[in-house]
Amino acid sequence: MRRIEHPGPADSERMTAIAGSAVPLRFVLEPGLAVDAAIAAGLTRAGCIGGFVEFRGGRCEPFRYVMPAASSDPRYVAWYSETFEPVGPVNVERACAIIGVRDGKIFLHCHGIWETSEGKRMGHMLAPLCRVAETIEVSGIGFKDATFEAMPDMETNFTLFEPVRSVGSRPLNMNAQVLLARIRPNQDISIAIEGICLQHGIERAKVYGIGSLNGVHFSDGSQLESHATEVLIHDGRLEDEDGQARARLAIDVVDMNGVIASGVINRGDNPVCVTFELVIKALGG
Template sequence: MSLPMLTHPGPAAAERWAIARCQAMPIEVTLPLADTLAASVAAALAQFDGGWLVIEDAPLANLDFLIPGEDPTGAHAAWYAGPHQMGAGKIRHLGLHVGCKDGAPWLHGHGSFTAPDWSGPSFGHILPNESHLAHPIRARGWGLKGARLEVTPDTETHFPLFQPVKTVSHPAENAALVTLRPNQDLCAALASAAECAGLTEARVYGLGSLIHPRLTGQPPIDSYATEILLTSGTLSDGSAQIDAEIVTLKGSTHKGRLTPGQNPICITAELLLVAP
């Protein structure tokens, strides 16, 4: 079965993934109150080069997010719809990468949200400068040293995207930051990139976007652009198993295991692989 693909505005890069080895340390941190969620996260991870955090059951004083959408200009293969403005909402479950953009802290997070009397979409891409906490909260995840994700212009998709960058060589590199390019199956590309990174066994964390996702035992999802959050991920004997939550162009949500070989990447996949 041939994979569905999107036509992006720029030439396809010869290298279909990027890798930076690093040290990952398990952490539990307090996010302090700040003007923005980005500033709260940056303060909590100030001693690290970057990180991956999970936030659950956390109230926000303001919560704005996006879902996938069409680009009305036609300049990109996919775009965003929104912002969806919940006001005083609540994070049910949010996973986010912490890196930098233009030399300042930045984050990329996907998650599920709720608010009283809210009837709009319940999952999407959180806006880190428009959203902010209601009070300090706890988060858990991984603090990284030796590498981080940095936003750079991408000539293939014409998006500014996170890419892994080494900061310093570290003697205890037990992890790798990996980004995957469009129009390749996520599980297969992940396994190939992990092999290049020297990892055959790993826990996998991250997020990204898929074209017409297929979940095992479920009907095909009719959406050429989606946003996903990995809810569980493992790499064992060079084979990846990924569970994810997905939001479509219409705002519908789906959960399940990605069917290997049938989930092409839409724009990007940004992943953290941690050796057991």
Template sequence: MTPSISRDLIRHPGPKRSDRILSARGTVTTRTVTLPRGSVLMQAVAQAMDDAGCDSGVMVLDGLRIGPYRYVMPGPSHDADHAAWYSAPRDGGSGKIVFGTAIVGRRDGAWWLHCHARWTDGDATRMGHLLPDDVKLSEDAQITLHAFKGGAFEVLHDAETNFSIFHAMGGMADGNAVIAKINPHEDISSALETLIHGAGFARAKIHGIGSLIGAVFDGAPPMTSPISEVLIPPGAIWNGALHLPMECVDPDNGQYAGLLTKGRAPVCVTFEVMIVAT
């Protein structure tokens, strides 16, 4: 899928923004935080963020055991108000997250998070958007927090997509990290390269989640659905060239993974990223 073709498949209801990438520079410190057994995911994350004293962050939830929990899958829109939507909420009993990323920022002044994950539940492997107020932690967990200061993710209404989603706000003149919101139809690989070159990072690690209008991989089957939920798993780096693995799920629970081919994975609704110099 190319950005020019993607506009024929996904047409958002609002006017196209002139600024296609919203970014904020700041400083990241990485620490281990404890999310306690029996707590609700959103409450546990909010406490960890308060304790860290940061402005926003990315939590790596790999290995987290959850249950009971609720989640949604990507789905088509049934009206003209949005170009894509979600499935009805689905319930799960007991799961272990294989790959999971939570983007943490503020909504109406309170902590909020946006989380995509791939997890196992019994013999099933599932992937989707975890609902943070409906996920209970079944064991204590030691989780990596990339704590960001100097800018923030803040939920604001996005006129182009008609969603209330994270926007990167504020920022400093310098720092070892960049957070960003990448807007619809921008090729995710090209957008990341633009951000990295702009920051002047020689080497970096990349974290993020979002949605794509199809995805072509190097040496793996493509995802052809124009509606999806995706996450960047561990191993995404810049070292003079972009190495960008991606995990994807479509509305029919088709799951895809591989190294993205540059120019063949445009953003659907949004993509939220953190890039940290190494």
């Protein structure tokens, strides 16, 4: 499997997952607010400190985003492109925001696909610089006792989300039904999800998340060879396959040239580049 060497020492723990007491989220983003402020307001009203939300449509203006790019700085294996500033309103086709805390404030990490005046584009939404142009309904899962916290990461030299439980929260049963997780570089994303679920006694699940992969190999034989990508899971599941719990991930991805691809990825052939953040919800039956 492809491997990428980051400049710092590799953490011996390649996957982190914690259980959280989850509540369903559904609220609207009010026009005139920045996307991050609008989501923070909805999360606060629900009494939550972390989680994720999904966009299935919505208009923003102005809108700002970046894409993955090569790094000229040896401290990083990849970086971000210049900031793209589409003219006029942008329609968000679908996106996922992982919600956590950075410097004591609610912070968003959001990947998605959007329609701009120049056509369909994909990347990393700069939520503080994007303004809600009309009421947008979002849904997701919130956590009252756990969140993702932005922390310096020695291996990659980035500041990255790490799942944490809130101070003073009661420990949950190992077989909790919803998990917050992070996968580190060079781990196959599907096998890592299976390992986390096995550890927590989950046999069937819905999987939500965003991150980066070192190239992408799809089940139909197509490939993206860019070593840095931005990825959104638009349909993630853990299902029984011949008596084994197997992850099936359909993703959207953009490479460093702006090429967008979508489809089901190969299990065992898609390693994480920098990080991957997940919310995993167990299903009954």
